[in-house]
Amino acid sequence: MSGLRERWRLKAMRAIQERALDLFDERGFGAVTIEEIAAAAEVSPSSVYRIFGTKEGIVVADEFDHMSPETLESLLDPADPVGSLVRAVRAYESSPGPGEGPQTGRGPWRRVRYFFAEPSVRMAVCATLDRAGGRISPLIAATGEVSETQARVIANALAFGYFAALEQWYLDGGDRPIADYVEEGMRPLRAIWSTPAGDHPEPLSGPRSGSG
Amino acid sequence: MSGLRERWRLKAMRAIQERALDLFDERGFGAVTIEEIAAAAEVSPSSVYRIFGTKEGIVVADEFDHMSPETLESLLDPADPVGSLVRAVRAYESSPGPGEGPQTGRGPWRRVRYFFAEPSVRMAVCATLDRAGGRISPLIAATGEVSETQARVIANALAFGYFAALEQWYLDGGDRPIADYVEEGMRPLRAIWSTPAGDHPEPLSGPRSGSG
DNA sequence: TCTGATTGAGAAAGTGACTGTCTCCAGCGA
DNA sequence: TCGCTGGAGACAGTCACTTTCTCAATCAGA
Numbered sequence: 001m002s003g004l005r006e007r008w009r010l011k012a013m014r015a016i017q018e019r020a021l022d023l024f025d026e027r028g029f030g031a032v033t034i035e036e037i038a039a040a041a042e043v044s045p046s047s048v049y050r051i052f053g054t055k056e057g058i059v060v061a062d063e064f065d066h067m068s069p070e071t072l073e074s075l076l077d078p079a080d081p082v083g084s085l086v087r088a089v090r091a092y093e094s095s096p097g098p099g100e101g102p103q104t105g106r107g108p109w110r111r112v113r114y115f116f117a118e119p120s121v122r123m124a125v126c127a128t129l130d131r132a133g134g135r136i137s138p139l140i141a142a143t144g145e146v147s148e149t150q151a152r153v154i155a156n157a158l159a160f161g162y163f164a165a166l167e168q169w170y171l172d173g174g175d176r177p178i179a180d181y182v183e184e185g186m187r188p189l190r191a192i193w194s195t196p197a198g199d200h201p202e203p204l205s206g207p208r209s210g211s212g
Numbered sequence: 213m214s215g216l217r218e219r220w221r222l223k224a225m226r227a228i229q230e231r232a233l234d235l236f237d238e239r240g241f242g243a244v245t246i247e248e249i250a251a252a253a254e255v256s257p258s259s260v261y262r263i264f265g266t267k268e269g270i271v272v273a274d275e276f277d278h279m280s281p282e283t284l285e286s287l288l289d290p291a292d293p294v295g296s297l298v299r300a301v302r303a304y305e306s307s308p309g310p311g312e313g314p315q316t317g318r319g320p321w322r323r324v325r326y327f328f329a330e331p332s333v334r335m336a337v338c339a340t341l342d343r344a345g346g347r348i349s350p351l352i353a354a355t356g357e358v359s360e361t362q363a364r365v366i367a368n369a370l371a372f373g374y375f376a377a378l379e380q381w382y383l384d385g386g387d388r389p390i391a392d393y394v395e396e397g398m399r400p401l402r403a404i405w406s407t408p409a410g411d412h413p414e415p416l417s418g419p420r421s422g423s424g
Numbered sequence: 425t426c427t428g429a430t431t432g433a434g435a436a437a438g439t440g441a442c443t444g445t446c447t448c449c450a451g452c453g454a
Numbered sequence: 455t456c457g458c459t460g461g462a463g464a465c466a467g468t469c470a471c472t473t474t475c476t477c478a479a480t481c482a483g484a
Contacts, residue, residue, distance in 0.1 A: 005432070122339070130335075137376075150400050155376070160342075185362050188358060189404070265442095266442080
């Protein structure tokens with residue numbers, strides 16, 4: 001396993017991201033072309049597109065998109081999605097190396113700045129979250145506690161609630177754990193699960209409902 | 213008031229949207245160029261960009277973006293955001309002319325198909341909802357019932373919850389009132405407001421909290 | 425180790441969305 | 455009626471992204 005080709009790809013991926021962020025930090029996202037990034041990373045522009053799809057993809061590098069359904073399922077407890085999200089964020093946050101501050105240049109959080117500073121990147125992040133919601137909702141629906149529509153609503157609330165918390169973290173300067181923001185910000189959502197299940201579903205059925 | 217220039221702009225706007233949707237329906241979103249749309253609407257490509265900004269903008273035509281802060285504030289009751297959203301949707305739905313089915317070609321809902329069928333349009337819709345969330349959240353925060361982060365989370369839950377309901381409506385074929393989907397889908401979110409206020413806030417404060 | 429099939433990187437040309445800039449005319453206020 | 459101005463059109467340029475082709479390197483089988 002792990003053929004040379006895979007290795008090359010991984011190496012190129014890192015190189016492109018690092019060099020691209022260097023250039024972005026230096027001259028701004030919009031002022032850097034894919035061609036320049038490719039040159040700096042010593043790969044061809046084609047490879048950049050093969051690996052990341054879009055310019056924004058270099059920054060977003062959708063982790064959720066590449067997460068296997070099994071991993072996602074094992075990560076998300078449908079009975080306590082907020083809690084599992086908080087735990088996941090906390091685990092992720094403490095993994096690379098503690099003490100390395102947010103905007104200290106390095107670290108995986110250097111990217112996050114562009115999530116909120118660059119409109120097109122923000123848009124790409126929203127698209128990623130949207131896809132994440134689409135993957136989460138069936139897991140929520142599988143519990144049978146809520147209708148399909150409600151599962152979608154809840155899944156989106158989770159995905160974009162996380163985003164909201166992340167933005168607040170960013171706006172505050174990024175020097176507190178993100179997980180704290182997620183936990184605090186999403187506390188109201190927990191009321192959903194502390195409500196008797198029977199109070200939610202009542203799926204669409206019966207006569208065509210009110211305003212016809 | 214209502215100078216000729218305004219008139220021209222409105223007329224052009226309608227023409228562009230109508231003709232563009234005709235072309236999209238006929239040959240697909242991706243296969244139609246701005247130049248063709250401009251020609252069909254008898255305006256210059258520059259005007260298309262001046263009016264809609266992007267190709268996707270022709271379809272999305274962000275109503276929320278152009279809503280004045282006052283209108284938004286009068287529309288949204290921070291004490292019952294879900295309820296006011298449902299009411300707004302119901303009002304909007306019954307306004308143009310009842311009985312005109314969704315995918316019967318005409319009607320304002322012809323556009324919605326592209327929200328979900330065309331990825332780039334979907335992305336633009338997400339961006340619009342994201343901006344809507346950004347405008348809603350201060351209204352939620354103004355109540356003082358929740359922290360700023362929580363207000364952001366809730367605002368996003370509302371905006372993208374609406375989107376989720378709309379998608380379900382679309383997937384079901386679009387022959388029931390959207391408001392029904394919104395009402396049913398967002399029912400769990402109402403639990404947020406039926407929870408004693410004091411249970412939510414507890415804003416970030418005190419010692420730098422848990423994991424440091 | 426050699427051989428053939430396959431995969432994937434690079435090269436290059438093309439497309440079209442979007443951005444400036446300029447000109448000019450028509451609408452608006454005096 | 456007469457400037458003034460804002461906005462529409464024309465146009466050239468940029469660059470993200472696509473498509474296609476070629477070729478080298480990798481991997482499977484003998």
